[in-house]
Amino acid sequence: MFELRRLRLLRELALRGTLASVAEALSYSPSTVSQQLSLLEKEAGVTLFVPDGRRVRLTASGQSLAAHAERMLALNEEARAELESLQALAAPVRVAVMQTAAQSLLPTALTIVAEHEPQLRVEAAEVPPEEALFELAARGYDIVVAEQYPGHARQLGAQLVRQSLGDDPIRLALPPESAAQTLSDLHNVPWVLEPRGTAARRWSVQQCRAAGFEPDVRFEVADLTTQVRLIAAGRAVGLLPDLVWNDSARTVRLLDLPGNPTREIFTTQRSSSVARNSIRTVLQALQQAFTQRQQAVDTGATSTTHPWS
Structure with a gap:
């Protein structure tokens, strides 16, 4: 009989490629991971992995067992x-949230959860979507809150399901004293964008190219509040979503911007967890938090409705 924890180690190895990365992800020592996988090989009676430079490579038997x-x-x-649905105390729900959602949606969502399920423990971490979606598939989190930019659909594994929360407008952010009126006016000024490889960076660069220029990216900053400060100080311009403003x-x-582009904010979970009542509770709270914020914007209760300068 296979031991489930050892099978998870093999699955993690198939995803991550090195014993060290598996150990780091699961908070084990590399020696413990190696020992447990060796025991799994004995249980299987076949070779599951072999050295491949600094990494390890799964054999055909290892790939089959990982699947x-x-x-x-x-x-x-x-x-x-199913067992959770039959008892009062649920297991913790682990949520990975991108920065703007952590600031604008998470506090309200947690308050809603506390009002309806005060015993439910929610654990949250601010994680970039690219990393969070990988960790969701690897069972590091139960829910991910991520974004999707126009024309840049995120690839999700077959084991993941998604639910849209709504759209978040994206606008051109300029220093207060800037006289620019269009995107094409900014071909010779410094830009601040998110790091290379992110969906936001790829989309922003494409907008500039469509306007006829390559942006002079002098600052790569993942923290959008830092981007705001650089722009406010007159050191750069950027493209920012409305969620960044929160209530400040x-x-x-x-x-x-032309066409009034928006990014889609969505939640994702594993298809095998859709029956968990606790996860449904958190998902509903996140949806309610997003809806409440949009309603506040529509009624003028947040600063996002101030007239554009």
Whole structure:
């Protein structure tokens, strides 16, 4: 009989490629991971992996067992979801949230959860979507809040399901004293954008190219509040979503972009966890938090409705 925890180690190895990365992800020592995988090989009676430079490579038997491990882990999660529905105390729900959602949606969502399910423990971490979606598939989180830019659909594994929260407008952010009126006016000024490889960076660069120029990216900053400060100080311009403003006073000048583009904010979970009542509770709270914020914007209750300069 296979031991489920060892099967998870094999699945993690198939995803991450090195014993060290598996150990780091699961808070084990590399020696413990190696020992447990060696025991799994003995249980299987076949060679599961072989050295490949600094990494390890799964054999055909290892790949086959890793695929079975994924299905067994999913069945385990489904069984736990059914048992959870029959008892009062649920397991913690682990949420990975991108920065703007952490600032604008998470506090309200947690308040809603506390009002309806005060015993439910929610654990949250601010994680970039690219990393969070990988960790969701690896069972590091139960829910991910991420974004999708126009024309840049995110690839999701077959084991993941998604639910749209709504659209978040994106606008051109300028220093207060800037006289620019269109995107094409900014071909010779410094830009601040998110790091290379992110969906936001790729989309922003494409907008500049469509306007006829390559942006002079002098600052690569993942923290959008830092981007705001650089722009407010007159050191750069950028493209920022409305969620970044939260309820704080605006310190930059905003211009609408042609076509009024928006990014989609969505939640994702594993298909094997859809029956968990606790996860449904958190998802509903996140949706309610997003809806409340949009309603506040529509009624003028947040600074995002201030006239553009």
